Amino acid sequence: MQPSALAMVPFVSVDNMMRLVNRIGVADAIAGIADAIEADYLRWPEFDKTARVPSHSEDGVIELMPTSDGITYSFKYVNGHPANMARGYQTVTAFGLLARVDTGYPILLSEMTILTALRTAAMSVLAAKYLAPKGAKSMALIGNGAQCEFQALGFQKVVGIDTVHLYDVDSAATEKAARNLSDSGLTVLNCGTAEEAVTGVDIITTCTADKQYATILTDNMVGSGQHINAIGGDCPGKTELHRDVLLRSDIFVEYPPQTRIEGEIQQLDPDHPITELWQVMSGLALGRTSDRQLTLFDSVGFATEDFSALRYVHSMLEEFGHYESLDMIADPDNPRDLFGMIQRAGSVV
């Protein structure tokens, strides 16, 4: 007995996500997701927003990130376990779901380990589009782990970066990133210190993974006019920037109630002035106003961005078809006869 069409949910496996991304191209996928995020940020008030729901443990955190625009619901499951790397596991793995609000039925289940890397890069480049100095050409990447290359290719494609400075406490990570970017057309410079990496660049991306208060950037390292894209500090107790850098910056955030808890600004007073990025995009608030301004995107990743990324993937499936169908929803002929469905299946076996 074949399950009915209602019972089936399209599923994008890791393998199919890689096929899809390779068909589209990594940089084009990031640009496409950035467009989807921007479109959704421009209708920000339509979304049902809530801070993510964390389950903390000694080893890390597991989070659920739900949102809805009233038509479509999404959530992401994501973990963050810094010790995983040493055990041969991913620090961050994720999967997500889209569902119809009117019926509650899922319409897409997708791996999101890869997709989260793409959407994080997409969000970074989108923020930089509004905040980075005009004509930015160079970027430092502090932390050369799983996020690094996506950031580099995204900034190249959308912002027009042509030079990246790499630095990681582990030079093997830097070498890996440089190797992966060797055919990208970017000028890649491996740096021996964070200071060397950030000096003179237009944009600084920090994407380190330690679950602790760290100080990747101190005040003396950062010059006026730069744009800092801080994506590694995304958990209570996990920050990357010295407090003095924050005090000197104009700070832009995704969803304040979440960023106050998880972002770099957890180091500041709860009423320290910040600007919501959606307001900048919508013309309700100012972004960069001068060449000497130090701008900071205190990025923690928000549920609507995953919504946008899943929506993008969903929109690609009809054309590219890289999915399987999962028999995930019980669909009896008579919705009140769940028991009869099981009984009849048993008599067929």
Added chain:
Amino acid sequence: MQPSALAMVPFVSVDNMMRLVNRIGVADAIAGIADAIEADYLRWPEFDKTARVPSHSEDGVIELMPTSDGITYSFKYVNGHPANMARGYQTVTAFGLLARVDTGYPILLSEMTILTALRTAAMSVLAAKYLAPKGAKSMALIGNGAQCEFQALGFQKVVGIDTVHLYDVDSAATEKAARNLSDSGLTVLNCGTAEEAVTGVDIITTCTADKQYATILTDNMVGSGQHINAIGGDCPGKTELHRDVLLRSDIFVEYPPQTRIEGEIQQLDPDHPITELWQVMSGLALGRTSDRQLTLFDSVGFATEDFSALRYVHSMLEEFGHYESLDMIADPDNPRDLFGMIQRAGSVV
């Protein structure tokens, strides 16, 4: 290129869940899940508990229900859409996940539409084991939808019920349930009114689905010494019992912060006395103390019960093997080289 074992997550589809349940037997599966729930209720303080995270809309609600015992994490996705039935969709569909807390990696993805029906029946019979009058033999089932037969078979197996009185506003639902129970060994009586159904029985289960304040039971219908198992009222604005019934009952609940919002007791003062069921099981509070006492289990369904049900299913997979493996977790050889994994997959295609 085959994904590694780390990348694979066992998935129990609807079809496999039906095979598994038919192999075990519906009543035995309910009894097994009741045992798992009881074991977990007896270590209640070990669980990380939080009220579920709802996304309400005009048509219904989509909820996420996470919990963890520090070793294993679980969550359930579940919707409740009363209008679905008329559209040929299930009112409630669900799926769930188990993951390791130490790595954040999923270890089971499972359909839970069927499993939720089983665990709801399991929780009902478990509560009745502690609260129903001794030697209970008869039960009324008000609402003969998707939950009904699971309740009947669970109470027969675990509590020793031999007679069920069925009533539904739609007599077709009652006929369906009676037909499905015809080989169960239960004496089944189709009743023309709710009054007729509840008169003289030991246990009353209300499991109707309207998302509104309804009054399935009024005070004059309920006699002393009965046990009420109220499972249909599980949402703000959705109740089944008249307030006077509540005021006359000793009320037992799963997790008070959730039940105060979602259960029948949303009709009462926020400090109305209630007893937590885990305390009764653990001997820290009294359950039924007299033959004349009216007991009420105000059940809304709690995350730990889904945890227990998923744990039960997971424990059955090794023996019965009814699962597929999903390529859900990106697992690069080098965890920091997510990009390289995509790149290499592209060169193979």
